[in-house]
Amino acid sequence: MGSKWSKDDALIWLSGGTLVLGFLMVAGLILVIVVHGLGMFWPQELTRYELRDGRIVLGHETSRVSVRTTGSAGERSVTYRLGIRTGDRERYPDEYTWLEEGRVAGRDTPREAVVVERVRGGDLFGFLESFVDDGTVVARGFEAVRAHYREQAPELERLRRQRALSIVLSSEDGRQHSVSLSNVQRIYAPNEMTTWAKVRHYMGGAWAYLWSPPRDENRLGGVYPAIFGTAAMVILMSVVVMPFGVLAAFYLREYGKPGPFLNVVRVAVNSLAGVPSIVFGVFGLGFFVYFLGGTLDSVFFPADLPEPTFGRGGILWCALTLALLTLPVVIVAVEEGLAGVPPVLREASHALGATRFETLWRVVVPVVLPSILTGLILSVARAAGTVAPLMITGVVAFSAELPVDGAWPFVHLEREFMHLGFHIFDTGFRPDGGEASLPMAYTSTLLLLAIVVALNAAAIGLRSRLRRRYSLAVA
Amino acid sequence: MTDRPQGRRLDRRRLLDLLVGRLAALGGVVLILTILSVFAVILWVIFPLFSSPAEYRWGISGPEGIDAGYGILPLISGTLKGAVYTLLFAVPVSVLAALYASQFLPRVLMERLKPLVEIMAAVPSVVLGFIGGVWLAPFLASHVFALFLAPVFISGAVVAAFLTRHHAPVRFRSFNLPGREIWLLLVAVLAGGWLALECGALLEAAWLRAGYETWFAESLGLTFTQRNAIVVGMVMGLAVTPVIFTLSEEALSAVPRSFLEGSMSLGATRWQTAVHIVLPAAGSGILAAVLLGFSRAIGETMIVLFVSGNVPVLDWSAFTGFRALSASVALDLPNAAPDDTLYRVLFFAAFLLLVSTFAINTVAELVRRRLRRRYA
Numbered sequence: 001m002g003s004k005w006s007k008d009d010a011l012i013w014l015s016g017g018t019l020v021l022g023f024l025m026v027a028g029l030i031l032v033i034v035v036h037g038l039g040m041f042w043p044q045e046l047t048r049y050e051l052r053d054g055r056i057v058l059g060h061e062t063s064r065v066s067v068r069t070t071g072s073a074g075e076r077s078v079t080y081r082l083g084i085r086t087g088d089r090e091r092y093p094d095e096y097t098w099l100e101e102g103r104v105a106g107r108d109t110p111r112e113a114v115v116v117e118r119v120r121g122g123d124l125f126g127f128l129e130s131f132v133d134d135g136t137v138v139a140r141g142f143e144a145v146r147a148h149y150r151e152q153a154p155e156l157e158r159l160r161r162q163r164a165l166s167i168v169l170s171s172e173d174g175r176q177h178s179v180s181l182s183n184v185q186r187i188y189a190p191n192e193m194t195t196w197a198k199v200r201h202y203m204g205g206a207w208a209y210l211w212s213p214p215r216d217e218n219r220l221g222g223v224y225p226a227i228f229g230t231a232a233m234v235i236l237m238s239v240v241v242m243p244f245g246v247l248a249a250f251y252l253r254e255y256g257k258p259g260p261f262l263n264v265v266r267v268a269v270n271s272l273a274g275v276p277s278i279v280f281g282v283f284g285l286g287f288f289v290y291f292l293g294g295t296l297d298s299v300f301f302p303a304d305l306p307e308p309t310f311g312r313g314g315i316l317w318c319a320l321t322l323a324l325l326t327l328p329v330v331i332v333a334v335e336e337g338l339a340g341v342p343p344v345l346r347e348a349s350h351a352l353g354a355t356r357f358e359t360l361w362r363v364v365v366p367v368v369l370p371s372i373l374t375g376l377i378l379s380v381a382r383a384a385g386t387v388a389p390l391m392i393t394g395v396v397a398f399s400a401e402l403p404v405d406g407a408w409p410f411v412h413l414e415r416e417f418m419h420l421g422f423h424i425f426d427t428g429f430r431p432d433g434g435e436a437s438l439p440m441a442y443t444s445t446l447l448l449l450a451i452v453v454a455l456n457a458a459a460i461g462l463r464s465r466l467r468r469r470y471s472l473a474v475a
Numbered sequence: 476m477t478d479r480p481q482g483r484r485l486d487r488r489r490l491l492d493l494l495v496g497r498l499a500a501l502g503g504v505v506l507i508l509t510i511l512s513v514f515a516v517i518l519w520v521i522f523p524l525f526s527s528p529a530e531y532r533w534g535i536s537g538p539e540g541i542d543a544g545y546g547i548l549p550l551i552s553g554t555l556k557g558a559v560y561t562l563l564f565a566v567p568v569s570v571l572a573a574l575y576a577s578q579f580l581p582r583v584l585m586e587r588l589k590p591l592v593e594i595m596a597a598v599p600s601v602v603l604g605f606i607g608g609v610w611l612a613p614f615l616a617s618h619v620f621a622l623f624l625a626p627v628f629i630s631g632a633v634v635a636a637f638l639t640r641h642h643a644p645v646r647f648r649s650f651n652l653p654g655r656e657i658w659l660l661l662v663a664v665l666a667g668g669w670l671a672l673e674c675g676a677l678l679e680a681a682w683l684r685a686g687y688e689t690w691f692a693e694s695l696g697l698t699f700t701q702r703n704a705i706v707v708g709m710v711m712g713l714a715v716t717p718v719i720f721t722l723s724e725e726a727l728s729a730v731p732r733s734f735l736e737g738s739m740s741l742g743a744t745r746w747q748t749a750v751h752i753v754l755p756a757a758g759s760g761i762l763a764a765v766l767l768g769f770s771r772a773i774g775e776t777m778i779v780l781f782v783s784g785n786v787p788v789l790d791w792s793a794f795t796g797f798r799a800l801s802a803s804v805a806l807d808l809p810n811a812a813p814d815d816t817l818y819r820v821l822f823f824a825a826f827l828l829l830v831s832t833f834a835i836n837t838v839a840e841l842v843r844r845r846l847r848r849r850y851a
Contacts, residue, residue: 006744008744011746013634013637013660015579016633017663019576023595026598029603033602066617248502248506256500265503271836276774277774278776278801279513279832283516286519291516324513327509355489357491357496385602388776388801388805424605428605428609448601452597452599457590457594460594
């Protein structure tokens with residue numbers, strides 16, 4: 001290596017640095033999502049903080065923030081504040097509290113501290129006192145109560161109905177809570193769990209997250225209705241968008257005669273692709289919900305008016321709105337596939353006397369089928385990640401009903417529904433700064449990201465395989 | 476079989492062919508009708524606004540009967556503010572990166588990067604917005620000095636990495652294989668970022684009397700909010716970077732090789748060729764890319780919703796938030812009764828978004844076409 005180097009080479013490196021920087025920033029943000037999102041189900045050990053003033057707080061640390069202060073004499077000091085998740089919403093609004101680290105006199109992790117997950121009202125942290133059966137105490141102390149609870153657990157459903165079972169829990173400051181067993185989701189003692197037990201707890205938590213409905217204003221529980229709603233809406237949208245997208249692509253590449261009309265169609269596709277998603281939502285509200293929905297109501301459901309049936313946001317209108325949004329995606333993907341079909345194939349088919357449609361159906365379509373699939377996957381990925389237009393055309397933060405269920409007519413197109421992306425918005429953007437729902441938001445974000453990335457990776461893989469096949473065929 | 480009339484069979488085949496052809500044309504017609512009806516429906520709703528006083532459309536504080544602060548003007552200013560800060564971050568990063576990728580990165584590596592860029596482009600904006608608002612904004616708000624140091628330190632670390640490799644002993648020659656520098660760059664950028672964080676903490680210890688908010692107010696006389704234009708610029712910048720990068724890279728790669736060869740044979744260095752020959756030649760393509768990024772930033776909703784703070788203000792400070800047209804529509808339209816003035820004003824906001832993005836995209840498309848024709 002010569003030691004002569006020019007400024008120019010350093011500048012090349014700097015431009016390379018920007019490329020790396022861009023990737024690193026996205027990778028960093030994704031890493032944050034992955035770490036936070038995966039951490040949600042891991043049982044956190046409970047710490048008992050004893051403060052100098054005698055107060056005792058039980059919880060787990062979630063953050064440590066430095067606070068700068070300047071005294072009257074100008075002396076500077078840095079103190080640290082600990083963000084502690086404490087559970088028990090009655091005592092700590094938002095289930096969090098801040099502790100000055102300097103005022104913590106001691107901390108320990110008592111083996112017997114338990115987490116009681118309640119169906120309603122959030123988590124409680126504390127110590128098991130007694131097990132009460134119809135007013136009589138049948139067990140006392142951590143081991144006995146737990147043994148009793150475990151013994152009864154298999155029959156809990158039956159017992160709950162027959163007798164008023166409850167568990168008495170004392171919080172760290174000695175206060176007693178009586179929790180009815182019908183309100184208990186799960187009890188566990190994180191401080192005495194082995195790693196294996198924690199892994200099992202984690203798996204159970206992840207499973208429950210995917211397959212159970214939300215509890216407690218989306219702060220706890222699962223996202224099953226949101227996953228279901230997203231899937232139902234996306235399927236509905238695909239049914240609408242695929243035929244139109246494929247037909248339009250056929251027109252652009254196969255049937256359309258070059259001329260002003262074809263150009264206008266092309267301009268229309270380009271313009272449609274450039275319309276911001278929120279504008280589609282506004283259009284969906286004005287046209288689908290109020291105009292189409294209102295008309296449907298006055299024709300088919302006049303008895304229910306003024307209570308709207310279709311004349312308000314619903315899954316059908318969301319699906320149609322997103323169909324418009326993803327139409328260009330399908331068209332572009334199918335067009336690319338059509339452009340890649342070697343002309344030899346078409347020419348051979350025409351030479352054998354086939355009409356354009358026969359050529360299309362028997363020769364071209366089988367070849368571009370993977371491209372159509374690519375278009376479908378890409379449009380589904382796009383639709384699953386788009387939230388803004390749905391916010392005004394029928395998505396809700398919580399819905400007790402699924403858009404498809406056992407009640408006649410089984411598919412309820414007019415219903416409002418839950419959506420995974422909107423679930424992120426709802427749990428991650430609470431005006432009161434609701435820290436308590438953030439773990440849930442991180443996990444949903446991770447889930448949505450994983451779905452969208454997986455779909456896109458599948459589409460990219462499919463397309464590159466396709467390209468390789470053509471390049472071989474042409475060569 | 477043979478006695479079946481040949482003519483009828485042919486007719487049926489032709490009929491089917493004709494029918495499908497018409498159907499496909501119908502698909503095209505539906506497309507045109509769709510884009511027209513988007514314009515028509517929105518215009519239909521906002522039409523009554525035009526017969527009402529102009530303040531209803533443009534007012535700063537909003538007409539009576541509408542929530543105060545419902546002037547469109549602060550929202551327009553907010554949307555533009557967000558888009559401008561986005562471009563301030565995204566254009567240097569993506570154009571320089573595209574220049575590097577098209578001129579100095581081995582083709583093989585570029586082919587491997589492409590799917591990554593595509594996946595970056597597909598990350599839903601609600602994901603970026605969430606992580607930007609909930610994690611990045613608080614993080615940056617407590618590391619402001621580090622944020623300002625980062626560009627300097629990262630550049631320094633990259634140059635240091637370059638010098639290290641340049642002066643490395645011969646036995647580390649495998650480092651010099653083309654493309655290998657990417658790994659060294661990775662380490663350098665990370666190290667630069669880490670150094671910036673550490674030095675930022677030192678500066679904080681030396682200068683900061685209380686939090687950053689007080690420091691900004693006392694030392695600079697500025698308001699500082701956690702959700703501010705810088706964070707929006709970074710997060711939305713990351714969202715539009717793949718768009719600008721991909722299109723710029725396309726334009727830069729389309730510059731004929733003869734340009735490069737001519738320049739190099741006259742003694743220009745690779746960097747001089749890239750900056751003075753390739754960049755201007757691809758200029759209109761890059762302009763189109765930037766315009767498309769701009770229109771993306773204008774219409775983006777979820778990111779501004781999470782990160783901008785949604786407070787309507789009329790200033791352009793980097794350290795305050797804003798409220799954008801798109802965010803207002805998403806937040807307030809669900810609560811607006813149809814045929815209400817608020818409803819129409821929000822449709823007017825959407826109309827502004829539609830018309831501006833339509834105009835920008837059209838200009839970008841025309842610029843791109845001209846470029847393609849030139850080098851075709």
